[in-house]
Amino acid sequence: MIITRSPRSLDDPGLYQHYLDLVGDGDEFGATELAHALLDDGVPAQRIMVDLIGGTQARVGELWAANEWSVAREHAATAVNERVLAALAVGLSAPPRRGRITLACVDGEWHGLPARILGELLKMDGWRVDFLGASVPGPHLITHLHQTGPDAVALSCMIPTRLPRAHAAITACRAAGVPVIAGGRGMGPGGRYAERLGADAWAGSAEEAVARLGGDWPPPLAPEFPTEFLGDEEYSHLVRSRPQLIDTAMHRLAAVVPAVQHYDEQQLEATREDFGHIADFLAASLYLTEPHIFQDFTAWTAQVLAARRVPVSALRAGLRLVRDQLIDFPAATATLDLALADLPAS
Numbered sequence: 001m002i003i004t005r006s007p008r009s010l011d012d013p014g015l016y017q018h019y020l021d022l023v024g025d026g027d028e029f030g031a032t033e034l035a036h037a038l039l040d041d042g043v044p045a046q047r048i049m050v051d052l053i054g055g056t057q058a059r060v061g062e063l064w065a066a067n068e069w070s071v072a073r074e075h076a077a078t079a080v081n082e083r084v085l086a087a088l089a090v091g092l093s094a095p096p097r098r099g100r101i102t103l104a105c106v107d108g109e110w111h112g113l114p115a116r117i118l119g120e121l122l123k124m125d126g127w128r129v130d131f132l133g134a135s136v137p138g139p140h141l142i143t144h145l146h147q148t149g150p151d152a153v154a155l156s157c158m159i160p161t162r163l164p165r166a167h168a169a170i171t172a173c174r175a176a177g178v179p180v181i182a183g184g185r186g187m188g189p190g191g192r193y194a195e196r197l198g199a200d201a202w203a204g205s206a207e208e209a210v211a212r213l214g215g216d217w218p219p220p221l222a223p224e225f226p227t228e229f230l231g232d233e234e235y236s237h238l239v240r241s242r243p244q245l246i247d248t249a250m251h252r253l254a255a256v257v258p259a260v261q262h263y264d265e266q267q268l269e270a271t272r273e274d275f276g277h278i279a280d281f282l283a284a285s286l287y288l289t290e291p292h293i294f295q296d297f298t299a300w301t302a303q304v305l306a307a308r309r310v311p312v313s314a315l316r317a318g319l320r321l322v323r324d325q326l327i328d329f330p331a332a333t334a335t336l337d338l339a340l341a342d343l344p345a346s
């Protein structure tokens with residue numbers, strides 16, 4: 001008897017759950033086998049990479065945020081996802097026929113998988129890709145450009161706190177005569193910050209980037225760099241005073257949130273990191289004069305903390321401790337006030 005089975009398809013929601021279970025279990029073998037089986041069944045590699053691997057990565061992060069998965073489980077699953085992507089890509093690169101691209105995540109940006117996926121799609125489309133990895137310091141990126149002379153830099157920024165560094169990197173790449181395509185969620189809805197930071201192009205997904213780079217690339221270099229000045233006195237003050245701001249807030253926190261007196265070392269460290277994120281998101285908001293960058297962050301942080309049984313009142317108290325120290329800075333206090341007004345009541 002011949003047993004026939006219908007080909008596996010990405011339209012099957014159960015398949016995503018199965019793959020998530022495999023990566024969540026650290027089962028690299030099983031996850032790779034499933035990805036290869038899809039390829040054998042005729043699913044395009046690009047779809048497996050973007051929809052299955054990329055989609056699952058988003059889910060992995062959400063499970064971490066909801067406190068359903070530990071950091072260790074998230075890291076292990078991310079590592080498996082990266083390995084599956086690499087295994088799937090073997091033998092799929094087209095011979096280089098288009099040109100050479102330097103692909104990097106902005107300094108301080110550790111969300112590396114989206115850029116990796118982009119790199120694989122570009123290679124399949126005939127680009128030679130130098131992937132420099134997560135968190136690439138600007139000067140190293142520029143040295144690499146001088147050494148390799150690429151046709152483009154593709155810069156990934158998933159988190160808005162890295163936008164000031166992205167701005168510096170984009171400016172330096174363009175000064176070196178290499179056009180920049182920017183992407184990643186940190187670039188804002190519709191990529192609106194990419195243009196303000198002077199990028200030559202933006203794409204919202206790996207496929208869009210492939211199409212953009214395969215079209216009329218390079219775009220004519222604008223005769224002048226964008227002249228918009230970003231990062232005023234308030235931004236500079238916040239960046240300079242970041243260490244004292246966090247120290248003072250930590251010092252005063254126990255007085256307003258008594259539970260902090262019983263925090264262990266790990267909880268104190270996590271709280272200190274949270275104040276760091278508050279300062280960095282506020283700075284990014286001021287840099288671009290976009291208060292909603294900070295509002296989005298605080299709304300999301302309220303959910304993350306709630307999943308860890310930290311009441312929203314603690315976040316509110318933390319924001320007020322930061323506000324108290326920035327009383328002479330009207331844009332900063334206005335941004336904090338908007339975020340405070342937005343938080344849920346309890």
Ligand code: B12
Pocket residue numbers: 050053054055057058059060061062064074078108109110111112113114115117118154155156157158159160181182183184185186202203204205206207209277293296297300
């Ligand atoms: C997974 C994840 C993590 C993992 C990262 C694991 C890893 N090593 O990659 C962990 C849990 C460690 C993590 C940590 C943090 N994260 Co996180 N994370 C996510 C999550 C859920 C998924 C990101 C992802 O990989 N998506 C999968 C890819 C494939 O998605 P994609 O965006 O569709 O990718 C496409 C495009 O963006 C585009 N693209 C990407 N790069 C480029 C580049 C170019 C040139 C082009 C053209 C296109 C392009 O092409 C990609 C493929 O089609 C997102 C939320 C989300 N749903 O995206 C939050 C998110 C990015 N994280 C966020 C935050 C705040 C953090 C932390 C600060 C949390 C904390 N308090 O510690 C840290 C910061 C880490 C750091 N410094 O970088 C925020 C960012 C805030 C914001 N307003 O945007 C997000 C948006 C969550 C949220 N608020 O909803 N995170």
